[in-house]
Amino acid sequence: MQYPQIKTTLPGPRVQELIDVDRQFVSPSYTRIYPLVAESAQGLWIHDPDGNIFLDFTSGIAVCGTGHCHPEVVAAIKKQADRLLHMSGTDFYYTPQILLAQKLASLGPGPGAYKVYFGNSGAEAVEAAFKLARWHTRRELNLAFFGAFHGRTMGALSLTASKAIQKKHYNPLVPGITHIPYGYCYRCPYHLCYPDCEIACVHWLEETLFRTTVPPEEVAAIFVEPIQGEGGYIVPPPEFHRELYKTAQKYGILYVVDEVQSGMGRTGKMFAIEHFEARPEIIALAKGIASGLPLGAMVARADIMDWEAGSHASTFGGNPISCQAALTTIHLLEKELMANATVRGEQLMSGLRELQQSFECIGDVRGLGLMIGVELVKDRETKERAGDWRDQVIQQAFRKGLLLLGCGQNTLRICPALTVTSQEVDVFLSIFEESLRELFK
Numbered sequence: 001m002q003y004p005q006i007k008t009t010l011p012g013p014r015v016q017e018l019i020d021v022d023r024q025f026v027s028p029s030y031t032r033i034y035p036l037v038a039e040s041a042q043g044l045w046i047h048d049p050d051g052n053i054f055l056d057f058t059s060g061i062a063v064c065g066t067g068h069c070h071p072e073v074v075a076a077i078k079k080q081a082d083r084l085l086h087m088s089g090t091d092f093y094y095t096p097q098i099l100l101a102q103k104l105a106s107l108g109p110g111p112g113a114y115k116v117y118f119g120n121s122g123a124e125a126v127e128a129a130f131k132l133a134r135w136h137t138r139r140e141l142n143l144a145f146f147g148a149f150h151g152r153t154m155g156a157l158s159l160t161a162s163k164a165i166q167k168k169h170y171n172p173l174v175p176g177i178t179h180i181p182y183g184y185c186y187r188c189p190y191h192l193c194y195p196d197c198e199i200a201c202v203h204w205l206e207e208t209l210f211r212t213t214v215p216p217e218e219v220a221a222i223f224v225e226p227i228q229g230e231g232g233y234i235v236p237p238p239e240f241h242r243e244l245y246k247t248a249q250k251y252g253i254l255y256v257v258d259e260v261q262s263g264m265g266r267t268g269k270m271f272a273i274e275h276f277e278a279r280p281e282i283i284a285l286a287k288g289i290a291s292g293l294p295l296g297a298m299v300a301r302a303d304i305m306d307w308e309a310g311s312h313a314s315t316f317g318g319n320p321i322s323c324q325a326a327l328t329t330i331h332l333l334e335k336e337l338m339a340n341a342t343v344r345g346e347q348l349m350s351g352l353r354e355l356q357q358s359f360e361c362i363g364d365v366r367g368l369g370l371m372i373g374v375e376l377v378k379d380r381e382t383k384e385r386a387g388d389w390r391d392q393v394i395q396q397a398f399r400k401g402l403l404l405l406g407c408g409q410n411t412l413r414i415c416p417a418l419t420v421t422s423q424e425v426d427v428f429l430s431i432f433e434e435s436l437r438e439l440f441k
């Protein structure tokens with residue numbers, strides 16, 4: 001069985017040199033939590049310049065779904081690089097963009113046909129959805145959720161309500177957005193219990209919000225993550241999206257799902273919203289779509305994508321190499337990786353639930369497929385958040401060669417590549433357990 005190999009103190013000498021240069025020249029706005037320099041990688045294994053080998057359970061923030069440098073993706077990229085690097089899909093046509101649009105449109109949940117707009121990132125996909133929602137409906141207001149993360153450009157940031165630091169000093173943002181509580185059952189904003197609550201968090205919209213401050217006929221769209229990502233890997237109750245979607249439909253409000261983190265097979269289905277009963281008019285995609293190459297896509301029902309030539313575009317959006325990488329990625333997902341995400345997700349969930357029996361600090365384990373959150377608490381009764389313990393576990397795991405990330409205030413996010421094997425899951429579980437034990441030594 002392959003294990004991480006840590007041969008130097010961390011950071012090692014070459015890594016330290018590089019980080020010193022980084023500190024001098026790279027923007028200090030980034031949030032690096034441990035000194036990892038990735039030199040090369042294959043599958044879930046990352047080598048640093050000092051010869052240390054790490055097991056990556058972050059997949060580059062849920063991007064490298066096919067694993068690092070999947071040979072078929074790399075081959076597709078090399079082949080396309082020899083043919084055509086760029087021609088700008090805004091003004092010209094080229095085959096990979098057309099074929100990818102056709103493929104993505106075929107994945108739309110229906111009813112009806114879909115069309116695709118291409119950008120370079122998640123924020124751009126959301127930004128495009130924001131603009132299209134205004135264009136199509138001619139309405140000015142929008143709804144989004146507390147805890148949501150939709151990106152950092154001004155429009156996407158305005159929809160975001162994750163951490164105050166992300167908005168500090170950037171006001172005024174885009175007006176007309178109301179944030180509402182998400183279906184976060186472990187910490188119900190209304191202090192109710194599922195299923196007795198009857199999804200009160202959604203019914204509150206009609207009972208209170210639409211009666212008092214937000215006229216529903218002026219709302220263009222509801223922006224929602226099928227599973228909240230940066231907010232804490234929060235899976236809402238099964239009826240949440242069905243009820244919310246029904247409410248949206250009643251008032252002609254577009255249902256925009258941000259699948260930037262939850263999409264592209266991560267939950268065992270191509271889009272996480274397929275686990276719920278809702279048929280979004282617009283889907284925002286990025287991250288896992290092209291196995292690490294920059295690409296964002298906004299997939300919208302064809303009758304809704306009614307904007308005119310010149311109304312929105314991006315020079316680099318839908319670059320031929322990114323599109324070719326995406327076509328190969330989708331092929332791999334459909335062939336076997338989505339199925340693997342389901343099976344390995346179950347293995348991970350049952351391993352984590354077993355650990356929950358031994359460790360009082362594991363308050364909640366939740367997830368679908370390979371999008372799993374482990375929420376740490378000081379006390380199971382009070383659910384006091386253990387953000388400091390979460391951060392210490394991440395540092396312990398790093399020193400043992402396991403790469404993890406946090407999300408929300410006190411949750412560990414478990415999002416390995418969809419290629420993860422049964423042995424890699426076992427290695428993760430054993431290092432994670434050791435890291436928890438050391439916390440309480």
Ligand SMILES: Cc1ncc(COP(=O)(O)O)c(C=O)c1O
Pocket residue numbers: 121122123124126149150151152225229230258259260261262286287
């Ligand atoms: C749900 C969601 N939407 C949008 C974004 C923004 O994506 P990007 O960083 O590619 O702009 C992210 C990034 O984490 C995300 O998780």
